[in-house]
Amino acid sequence: MPSNRGNNDYGYDGLRGWRSYRLLRPGRGMYHDIKRRLPYYPSDLKDALTYRTAASIVRMYFVNLLPALAFILDMYRRTDGRFGVNEALFSSALAAMVFSIFGAQPLTIVGITGLISLFNYTIYDIIKLHDVALYENFMVWVGIWAAIFHWLFAICNICDYMRYVTDFSSESFGMYVGIIYIIKGVEELVAEFTVYNSTQGYLSCVIAILYFGTIYSLEAIGKSTMFRPWIRGILADYAFPIGTIFWNVSSITAQAKHFPLKKPGGFHWDFFLLGITTFISGILFIPLPNGLVPQAPVHTDSLTVYQTKLKRTTSSDGAQHVEPEVVAKSVVEQRVSHFVMGLAIIGTMTGPLLVVLGTMPKSVFAGVFLVVGWASIESNGILQRMVWLLREPRFVQPTDPLLTVRRSKIGLYLFWQALGVLSSVAISQTIAAIGFPVLIIALIPLRWKLLPKMFTAKELDVLDALTADNEVVLASLGGAPEMPEHHNKEEPFTNVEQGTPKEGTSKERTPLQEMPTEGARQRVGTRPS
Numbered sequence: 001m002p003s004n005r006g007n008n009d010y011g012y013d014g015l016r017g018w019r020s021y022r023l024l025r026p027g028r029g030m031y032h033d034i035k036r037r038l039p040y041y042p043s044d045l046k047d048a049l050t051y052r053t054a055a056s057i058v059r060m061y062f063v064n065l066l067p068a069l070a071f072i073l074d075m076y077r078r079t080d081g082r083f084g085v086n087e088a089l090f091s092s093a094l095a096a097m098v099f100s101i102f103g104a105q106p107l108t109i110v111g112i113t114g115l116i117s118l119f120n121y122t123i124y125d126i127i128k129l130h131d132v133a134l135y136e137n138f139m140v141w142v143g144i145w146a147a148i149f150h151w152l153f154a155i156c157n158i159c160d161y162m163r164y165v166t167d168f169s170s171e172s173f174g175m176y177v178g179i180i181y182i183i184k185g186v187e188e189l190v191a192e193f194t195v196y197n198s199t200q201g202y203l204s205c206v207i208a209i210l211y212f213g214t215i216y217s218l219e220a221i222g223k224s225t226m227f228r229p230w231i232r233g234i235l236a237d238y239a240f241p242i243g244t245i246f247w248n249v250s251s252i253t254a255q256a257k258h259f260p261l262k263k264p265g266g267f268h269w270d271f272f273l274l275g276i277t278t279f280i281s282g283i284l285f286i287p288l289p290n291g292l293v294p295q296a297p298v299h300t301d302s303l304t305v306y307q308t309k310l311k312r313t314t315s316s317d318g319a320q321h322v323e324p325e326v327v328a329k330s331v332v333e334q335r336v337s338h339f340v341m342g343l344a345i346i347g348t349m350t351g352p353l354l355v356v357l358g359t360m361p362k363s364v365f366a367g368v369f370l371v372v373g374w375a376s377i378e379s380n381g382i383l384q385r386m387v388w389l390l391r392e393p394r395f396v397q398p399t400d401p402l403l404t405v406r407r408s409k410i411g412l413y414l415f416w417q418a419l420g421v422l423s424s425v426a427i428s429q430t431i432a433a434i435g436f437p438v439l440i441i442a443l444i445p446l447r448w449k450l451l452p453k454m455f456t457a458k459e460l461d462v463l464d465a466l467t468a469d470n471e472v473v474l475a476s477l478g479g480a481p482e483m484p485e486h487h488n489k490e491e492p493f494t495n496v497e498q499g500t501p502k503e504g505t506s507k508e509r510t511p512l513q514e515m516p517t518e519g520a521r522q523r524v525g526t527r528p529s
Helices: 028-046 051-078 084-103 114-128 132-155 160-163 167-195 198-222 229-236 239-254 268-283 295-302 336-348 351-359 363-377 382-389 406-429 435-453 457-463 471-479
Strands: 304-314 320-331 495-497 499-502
Touching: 028 132, 028 268, 028 406, 028 471, 051 084, 051 114, 051 167, 051 239, 051 295, 051 336, 084 268, 084 336, 084 351, 114 132, 114 167, 132 268, 132 499, 160 268, 160 471, 167 198, 167 363, 167 382, 167 406, 167 435, 198 229, 198 239, 198 363, 229 239, 268 471, 295 304, 295 336, 295 406, 336 351, 382 406, 382 457, 406 435, 406 457, 435 457
Parallel strands: none
Antiparallel strands: 304 320, 495 499
């Protein structure tokens, strides 16, 4: 594998004069992205010769195909048949082929998202108030202008500002996406009652719930200590195909940062590629492909080699406890799985497979929404911190970093995240839904300008962190920014007794306050080593 030396040759910190202005140095980020990533192209092909690649292809085919079909059904219903199945498949295949061959980050999955579905039918609702015949032409120009702005942002190095995104805003966005998926699943089930009858509706609900339970259980077994490791691996790898095939057949007879990446990324170049796929999709009047928030981590997870270790801990009474600890050992970073998945989607556009897709009940697609949506919610830091606040204090590990933060401050932090999520969900249910990105983006300056005035630096070190904190990723964004709260010299007060923070006025430092920053930045659900 090529050396990582030279990954930090892109940046603007410390430069003076015109060289310090990103807009005056067009294409510099894209140039360094290609220069940094191109030497790894041979290894992207060679590293794919492993079982994890084959398992990833099967898993991602279903994880990408089923939500795309579910969203196209939603768009088909909400736009009076303007979009069909082949349009969805071609859009997903186009994005997969372009990004797997030319992308600097081939693990990124691009395709049809719920947000694009929301965008398309919201514009349709607005156009329908005037002249519905204008919709096709309007969407073509939307695609063209969207592509132009993608290219301008990539060429002018605006992608560098992604380095300012922290878990505060990314967790809020992830929670928002998960909730939208759940809502879409419920809407599909409600439509079954409306279009057909109560019997069909109740049957659809049962199938969707059982589909969700099947996929969730199989993936849970994969993370458990049941059976042998290879059995757990197979059940987790093929959870989606097993659940989909089983419940599809059953329903027909009756009537689914923690990755140790080593290779550099390339945000500017990939943003430029996204502009190309957006332009082509706009001209062809097919759904605009976009980054898939729940699916992209699933792709990386499917390529991650995990190792189960035994972790021994000693309780306060001296008893020894042995717990399984799953550690991400490495990631198979290659571009073959993404490419083959794209070929498989193209194959799905053929007549026989389209007939098979036509036999799938909508209840299965509703189950897909529930599975993907809940996966995004369950692993979200917002939910995990809420659960932590409800946990009985005696069952909280004494070394948990959250114990160094007052519970009232944790609640205040969650309040601002919940405000962003609920506001975005609320506006998404109105005709102003296309404005939801403004609310999500507004969380970034809120985090950098307002939160440092409410929290101390150590509190934010525990509660938040840069979303892109991997050195090889930050190299594409000009390096890590300096966090604003580190200018605040005020020390937080924490008086910890029996695992419960208390209010007080003493400035005496406790042993927990001497914890290193690295330990303090560990997320909920992990323990400092």
